[in-house]
Amino acid sequence: MYRLFYVSTANPGVTNETLEQITENSRKNNIEKKISGVLAFNGFNFAQVLEGEEKDVLELYETIRQDDRHSGVILISQKPVDKRVYDSWGLERSDSYDFDELVKTMAL
Numbered sequence: 001m002y003r004l005f006y007v008s009t010a011n012p013g014v015t016n017e018t019l020e021q022i023t024e025n026s027r028k029n030n031i032e033k034k035i036s037g038v039l040a041f042n043g044f045n046f047a048q049v050l051e052g053e054e055k056d057v058l059e060l061y062e063t064i065r066q067d068d069r070h071s072g073v074i075l076i077s078q079k080p081v082d083k084r085v086y087d088s089w090g091l092e093r094s095d096s097y098d099f100d101e102l103v104k105t106m107a108l
């Protein structure tokens with residue numbers, strides 16, 4: 001099991017509606033790949049934790065990195081872990097305006 005955390009900057013034109021579309025579509029994809037995680041958006045920046053098999057997580061991260069709805073993607077931390085923090089596959093949405101909660105997750 002592997003966990004990864006990145007932050008990025010939303011490109012102009014990204015709204016809460018874009019976020020809805022991303023989470024809706026990601027939920028399906030992530031369930032298929034047995035990936036769990038959380039995506040937070042504060043109006044300017046994204047922060048996301050992804051967990052699953054290392055290969056799947058890194059592959060998805062590569063795809064996400066190239067998404068033109070955001071830029072300046074910074075990989076904050078990645079590591080092998082014993083178990084998931086987000087226990088249902090898919091993608092949760094965090095409405096938290098700061099990213100503390102996700103940062104704490106990486107320490108587990």
Ligand SMILES: Cc1cc2nc3c(=O)[nH]c(=O)nc-3n(C[C@H](O)[C@H](O)[C@H](O)COP(=O)(O)O)c2cc1C
Binds near residue numbers: 025027029070
């Ligand atoms: C901030 C952000 C987070 C994303 N998170 C995910 C994700 O967790 N899972 C996913 O499949 N796609 C995610 N995407 C979308 C991917 O970059 C890509 O568009 C998508 O995987 C393509 O899916 P499709 O082949 O079903 O169209 C994210 C995009 C952005 C901008």
